[in-house]
Amino acid sequence: MMDDGALYLGHVLHRRLRPRVHVLRYRVLHMALDIDRIDDMAARLLLFSRGRFNLFAFHDRDVGDGGPLRAHAERLLLEAGIASDGGRIVLLTMPRILGYAFNPLSTWFCHGANGALRAVIYEVSNTFGERHNYVIAVEPGAGTLHQSAPKRFHVSPFLPMDMDYAFRVQPPGERLGIGITVSDAQGPVLAAVHTARRKALSDAALLRAAIAYPLATLKVTVGIHWEALKLWAKRVPLFRKPLPPTQSVTAGR
Numbered sequence: 001m002m003d004d005g006a007l008y009l010g011h012v013l014h015r016r017l018r019p020r021v022h023v024l025r026y027r028v029l030h031m032a033l034d035i036d037r038i039d040d041m042a043a044r045l046l047l048f049s050r051g052r053f054n055l056f057a058f059h060d061r062d063v064g065d066g067g068p069l070r071a072h073a074e075r076l077l078l079e080a081g082i083a084s085d086g087g088r089i090v091l092l093t094m095p096r097i098l099g100y101a102f103n104p105l106s107t108w109f110c111h112g113a114n115g116a117l118r119a120v121i122y123e124v125s126n127t128f129g130e131r132h133n134y135v136i137a138v139e140p141g142a143g144t145l146h147q148s149a150p151k152r153f154h155v156s157p158f159l160p161m162d163m164d165y166a167f168r169v170q171p172p173g174e175r176l177g178i179g180i181t182v183s184d185a186q187g188p189v190l191a192a193v194h195t196a197r198r199k200a201l202s203d204a205a206l207l208r209a210a211i212a213y214p215l216a217t218l219k220v221t222v223g224i225h226w227e228a229l230k231l232w233a234k235r236v237p238l239f240r241k242p243l244p245p246t247q248s249v250t251a252g253r
Contacts, residue, residue, distance in 0.1 A: 004037035004044075007205055008092070008176050009213070010196025017188055020234045029213040030196065032172045033058065033091045035069040035108075047206040048095070056206055057096040063106050063123060065248075073108055073121060080135035080251040082119045087111040092172060097215060102127075104155070107178065109171055117171060120145065126155050130244045134165065136252035144177075145169040149252025151182070152245050158231050159190065160239045165252075174198050 008030040016022040033041070038058060042050045049057045064072040069091070074084040093106040108121035122134040132153035138145060151163040163184050170177035175197055182190040199205050 004034050004041040005201045006032045006172070007199040007201055007209060008032060008172065008196035009199060009209060010176070010194065012192065012194045014190065014192045016190050016231075016236075020231070020236050022231060022234065022236070027213055028194065028196070029094065029097075029209055030092050030176075031056075031058070031095045031201075032176075032198075033093070035073070035089045035091050038069075041201065045201065045203055045206065047203050047210075048201075053099050055098065055210055057099070058093075059096065062096065062101055062103065063091065063093055073110060076121055076133050076135050076249050077110060077119055079247075079249040080119070080137070082110075082135065082137050084110070085113045087113045087115070087118065090172060092176070097210065100215075105178075107169075116140065117142070120147065120167075120169065122149075122167065124153055124155060126153070128154075128241070130154075131248075132245060132250065133248055134250050134252050136167070145171070147252055149250055152247075152250040154241050154244070157238050157241065158236050160184070161242060163189070167252075172198065 010028060011025055012028050013025045014023065038050050042048055047055045051059055060066060060069060063069070070089065073089050077084050088111045090109040091106060092109065094101050094103050103125055106123040106125075108123065109117060110119040110121065112118045117138045119135060119137050122136075123131060124134065125131045130153070134149040136147040136149060145167065147167040147169070149165050151161055151165060154161065159182065163182050166181040166183065168177070168179040176195065178194040180192045181188050199209070
């Protein structure tokens with residue numbers, strides 16, 4: 001379905017259920033990148049670059065540990081007890097637009113040499129410049145993925161740490177879907193759903209996307225702070241930020 005990369009254009013819906021109901025919906029633009037072919041993609045496109053300024057760009061330091069992408073992903077897999085056999089890895093992430101990007105979630109789809117999806121890495125970033133990875137193996141033959149992990153990383157001051165994540169994922173194809181439910185001992189507190197459609201990558205498609213999704217990456221950061229202000233106005237309780245976890249990986253199931 002995809003060669004060196006693709007565009008995914010869609011929406012994210014957040015619905016907080018308690019202690020106050022709060023809903024937000026915004027448009028998002030992502031790229032799905034074969035991590036071994038990003039240079040090939042940059043070479044064939046005028047409006048996309050790797051490691052330098054352009055209308056759209058990808059910098060290795062925007063994800064992972066800033067080092068080689070494959071070595072980083074394979075290290076995380078190994079820490080979660082998943083051996084890599086050199087299969088294709090597709091990174092779903094928001095590119096830089098006019099030099100700016102912030103990714104609350106970048107998702108790495110790790111395949112085996114036989115082409116089957118073997119694991120997913122959910123790379124979560126917060127506004128304090130910290131990152132953490134939830135690494136979960138995929139059951140053989142799975143279509144829509146149902147995965148879970150305990151929360152180990154602070155993201156929002158309006159959510160405590162004693163919570164769990166449930167992921168429901170339709171891997172990138174003609175459509176993409178990532179649903180995340182955040183629950184505590186009493187049940188779901190927050191649900192987020194990202195849905196998108198695939199567009200082939202070309203300079204014309206990038207130009208259309210830039211017009212249709214102007215400053216999309218900047219709007220994510222602005223939106224996070226604006227919605228936090230509204231939650232504060234609704235008197236949703238605040239929780240103190242803990243120290244980041246000492247381990248970079250939380251293995252899920």
